[in-house]
Amino acid sequence: MNLVLASTSPRRKELLAQIGLGRPEFSFTQVAPDIDETPQLRETPIDYVQRLAAEKAHAGLALCAGMSQPAVLGSDTIVVFENQILGKPTDAADAKRMLSELSGQLHTVMTAIALVYRKDESSLTAKTLVRLVQTQVRFCTLSKAEIEAYVASAEPMDKAGSYGIQGMGGCFVAAIDGSYSGVVGLPLVETRELLAEVGII
Numbered sequence: 001m002n003l004v005l006a007s008t009s010p011r012r013k014e015l016l017a018q019i020g021l022g023r024p025e026f027s028f029t030q031v032a033p034d035i036d037e038t039p040q041l042r043e044t045p046i047d048y049v050q051r052l053a054a055e056k057a058h059a060g061l062a063l064c065a066g067m068s069q070p071a072v073l074g075s076d077t078i079v080v081f082e083n084q085i086l087g088k089p090t091d092a093a094d095a096k097r098m099l100s101e102l103s104g105q106l107h108t109v110m111t112a113i114a115l116v117y118r119k120d121e122s123s124l125t126a127k128t129l130v131r132l133v134q135t136q137v138r139f140c141t142l143s144k145a146e147i148e149a150y151v152a153s154a155e156p157m158d159k160a161g162s163y164g165i166q167g168m169g170g171c172f173v174a175a176i177d178g179s180y181s182g183v184v185g186l187p188l189v190e191t192r193e194l195l196a197e198v199g200i201i
Helices: 010-019 045-062 092-102 144-152 168-172 180-184 188-197
Strands: 002-005 070-081 084-086 106-117 127-139 173-177
Touching: 002 010, 002 045, 010 180, 010 188, 045 070, 045 106, 045 127, 070 092, 070 188, 084 092, 092 144, 106 180, 106 188, 127 180, 127 188, 144 168, 168 173, 180 188
Parallel strands: 002 070
Antiparallel strands: 070 084, 070 106, 106 127, 127 173
């Protein structure tokens, strides 16, 4: 099977490459799926993140026409605070609001990964495997000046929950319980297990 990452995220690309442990035979390509990420009515955060990961993988598979035996990996990460999904901020004010809410609090980062593939070339239906990883993250208390300076850096603007743990936002993380790579965007252990399950690694 030919591994395809249904994401153009440089963070996910870097993490997926690590799974190969430096072996030259481990390789993958990337495609850019375009899906509607609007939550459905009464959809729970767990259902939402798993659905998006699967939809990204299926949309990625549709972009692999002509490729021999593609196995497409989709992933989605959300921040959940008090059962509310904190997505990417719409503007600076929205980023400041989210960071103020997370200040001094515990929140959950959910990352779902989905692998979509066909067992053989003649198969009409694709098989979908989904895994969910949840990590508890505790923020230290942030001052207004710290929030202002961080938002001014523009780092929060393309990140769920308005922070990146692998960047400057890591300064605000007092503790985590779970998968660090899952918070970044691709849980390494679970992704490796998923690829091993279908014989890719």
